Amino acid sequence: MKWVYIEDLKEHVGEEVEIRGWVYNKRSSGRVRFLLVRDGTGIVQATAWSRDKDNPLFKTFDTLTRESSVIVRGKVKEDPRAPGGYELELREIIPIQIAEDYPITPKEHGVGFLMAHRHLWLRSSRQHAIMRIRHEIIKAIRDFFDEEKKFTLVDAPILTPAACEGTTTLFETDYFGEKAYLSQSGQLYMEAAAMALGKVYCFGPTFRAEKSKTRRHLMEFWMVEPEVAYFRLEDDIQLAEELVEFIVGRVLEKRSKELETLERDIARLEKVKRPFPRVSYDEAIEILKKEGFDIKWGDEIGGDEETALALKFEKPLILHRFPAAQKAFYMEPDPERPELSLSFDMLAPEGYGEIIGGSERISDYELLLKRIRENNLPEEAFQWYLDLRKYGSVPHAGFGLGVERTVAWITGVKHVRETIPFPRLLYKIYP
RNA sequence: UCCCCGGUAGCUCAAUCGGCAGAGCGGGUGGCUGUUAACCACUAGGUUGGGGGUUCGAGUCCCUCCCGGGGAGCCA
Structure with missing residues (x-):
């Protein structure tokens, strides 16, 4: 048979x-x-x-x-x-x-109950659809960098000796008597790899010990981080736009059945074509003031503000040139306005939030050293990173795309906990 | 860490002013010759999250702890 x-x-x-x-x-x-x-x-x-x-x-x-x-x-x-x-x-x-007393029934269940039975919840058709789309998105990302753009995949370490953005949000572990941390970004290693191989990316899990409890946060999530030597901010933004257009196009092409199962409004996704709208931080503050937000230049653009901006557009929104003071130490200042950084975020439409953060990186040795000292970072730990600015330093840029937020947006799922098979949430590590 | 909401049958929920703890689903039994989360009848199933208090009487009011959900900050 x-x-x-x-x-x-x-x-x-x-x-x-x-x-x-x-x-x-x-x-x-x-x-x-x-x-x-x-x-x-x-x-x-x-x-x-x-x-x-x-x-x-x-x-x-x-x-x-x-x-x-x-x-x-x-x-x-x-x-x-x-x-x-x-x-x-x-x-x-x-x-x-013969299964006895299978706990999940065809009727409704609460989130707490389903999360406690995540190992069984994965058997439902809605979860099948989400997992298949997640798979398709990951495949699309790999195909984009491997086939379309000829990048080299360079795996970044997961156990790292120091923070790239401060230690408060890191999971600490013991490394034969030394302190080690679970990686929160492969970026610094990708900068080294870009100086070796030109255009590279890493793709793996990252870990953040932030005590965040929102629909957009996981303690463990997957991120793809490309980094390209000789790229400037503009090149970086264009690469991000091409990637997102490619991913959405692929899912529409190959996973229409799953999108239908999830009752996703396909028309919204079909609008995701380049170029995407761009708003500078300066412009964003002016728009938000007009909308009645209590905000002034120099303030962080918070979650509600982000959502208000993103909802003004049907495509993903590029926010760019944030104040340097708000951003990470390694970001290149705008040569015309040093108080700004050459940075950008991409906000998904429909209020799904930030899916990409990227920037041009500092290429000057003295400036980078100054920034490391200003941020009270352990200089010894960054010697290798400073080396990159001593031996053939070039302008370079890259970004990180969060897989789960991208899956949440494309599938139309409200909470990222459903976009990864076994989510790690604040104080929750079972099953 | 802070703010808001919640915890009643295996699950999802109801219970008026403080006055006999209930329904649907799921389980069990029986019925039905094409069902579509099938349907119909019957049936079993409860320390109302834990502890303390007020009261003749508490699921309901007060205190406290625990757990869950939503949001903020920060981020992808």
């Missing part, structure tokens, strides 16, 4: 096949029994008929419970009454393991 996956059933109409999966649900009506089986690629309805109540097939059917593992065999039939359009005429049911 041929083992086939449900997504391929339409190629086997009229054939006897075997499906290996789990019971999604079952229904019966007198002499008919309906078994809904899922196998990870889809759900198929398997039907059985009999006038005899003691039919062995029915007896086996009646022992099955939701999420019991099962192998079913039968003939594939096209039938418009079946969900998905194809069904299996049952010949044989082989129970593998």
Whole structure:
């Protein structure tokens, strides 16, 4: 008997096949029994008929419970009454393991309950759709840098000796008696790699011990960080725009079924075409003042302000040239206005928040040393980083794109906790 | 860390002014010849998050602790 996956059933109409999966649900009506089986690629309805109540097939059917593992065999039939359009005429049911009291039902559940059962929640069709789109986004990112742009993937270390932006937000661990930290960014290492290989990127998990409890925060999240030698701010922004356009285009092309499952408004995504609107920090402050926000030049643009700005546009919004005082020590100052940094953020539309942060980096040795001292950073730990400015220093720029926020935006999911298989949240590390 | 909301059956929730703790789903039993989160009937299921207080009487009011959700700051 041929083992086939449900997504391929339409190629086997009229054939006897075997499906290996789990019971999604079952229904019966007198002499008919309906078994809904899922196998990870889809759900198929398997039907059985009999006038005899003691039919062995029915007896086996009646022992099955939701999420019991099962192998079913039968003939594939096209039938418009079946969900998905194809069904299996049952010949044989082989129970593998009977599940008792599966906790997740087809009715509603609260977030707390679902999060505590995340290992089982992943079996639901909505979670399948999100995971497949996450997969597609990651594949698109890799294809963009590998195939389209010919970047080299350079893996950054996860255990690091020092902070790149202060130690308060780092997870500390012991490294044979020395303090070590889980990486919160691969950027500094990518700068070294860019000086070696020209255009590079890293892609991996990053860790932030910030005590943030919002729909946009995870303690552990995935980030892609390209870095390019000889790039200026403008080149950097254009690369970010191309990447985001590419990702959205790929998901629309390959995952329309999943977007439909999630009831995502496709029209909003179809508008994501370059060029994206740009607003400088100076302009943003003026706009926000007119909107009635209590804000002045030099203030941080907070979450509510960000959302107000982003909602004015249908495409992702580029905010650029933030005050240097608000930004990280390594950012290159604007030569015409040194109080500004050559930096940018990309805000997703529809209020999904910041998905990209990037900048041109300081290439001058003396200036970088000054900034490290001003920020009270341990100079010894940054010797290798300063070296990059001694041996053939060049202008360079890069950015980081947060995968989970991008997935949340594209799928239309409200909270990033659903965009990663096993989210690490504030005070929550189970399952 | 701070602010707001919540915790009642396995799950999602209700319970009027402080006055007999209930429904739907899920489970069990029976019925139904094409079901679509099937439907119909019956049935089992409770230390109302923990502790303390007020009261003739507390799910309901007060204090406290715990847990969960939402938001702020900061960030991707």
